[in-house]
Amino acid sequence: MQNPEPELLFKSVEREQVLALRHQVLRPHEPREACRFDTDDVPGCRHFAAFLDDRLVAIATIFPESLEAMGEVSSVRLRGMACVPALQGQGIGSRLLGFALAEARRGGYGIFWCNARLSALSFYQNQGFEAFGETFHLAGIGPHKIMVNDLRKPEPS
Template identity: 35%
Template sequence: MTTEPPDLSAIIVRRATPQEIIDLRWRILRQGLPRSEAIFPGDELATSLHFAAAAGDTVLCCATMHLNQWESEPAYQLRGMATDDGYRGCGLGSRVLEALQSAVFAETPIRLLWCNARTPALSFYRRQGWEVRSDMFHIPTAGPHVKMTRRLT
């Protein structure tokens, strides 16, 4: 049996509210845990940026930037990067991350980004210009990670 490729024509990348993206985060990144684990401290702050790829009200990919620090320098931390299983590898993750990076560049003075990257997503981030900045470490509920950064120019 062959699987039809998903229809991408109705999907737009846009700003989102935390309320719109929490269920996708929960399903992809916090499976088996209480929904409250998918609500991150800082989500509601005015400095936080949330983007989604969505078809109408259906959110298929999401990501968030929280204002934070990297080695004492103000930096945005990328959090909650997730794409619905049926839409992986279609470019939605790249589009959402590019939109977030552009928003940080255009709307804030911050030029440094960092994240705790799950190791299976390493090549995805590298392709977007991110660099590994730590040894591998384990997060008990989410597996092996590395710290990555990207400087916006």
């Protein structure tokens, strides 16, 4: 008998569960404590993870934060999007981002946005995000662009 296909599960997790992967993928040259973002304390902040056969393999965090240029729309920001290096490029990050977008829609948010590394722009564009404004630099991380997904538009079929 063949082994069953490994199953991906998406769910909410606690902050402590996202710190190790944040450190490994996003801030490897900084102390682990630098992976506790101040925005994790924003009321309404939620952490999501993808599990492959019970192993945490990708993470994403969302929290309410408005984007001034979008006006009064209820907005949520994404931070800490990462997938374990050995499994990148296999669609796991896209599916987790889709899960986070669906949760934000369910929460009644109209705008979903993030500061995206230029290296990840195509990842966000594939998920319906559009680049907004000029490229800017974040110290120690590199060039970024604001990427915006307007949740008020009908979902692509």
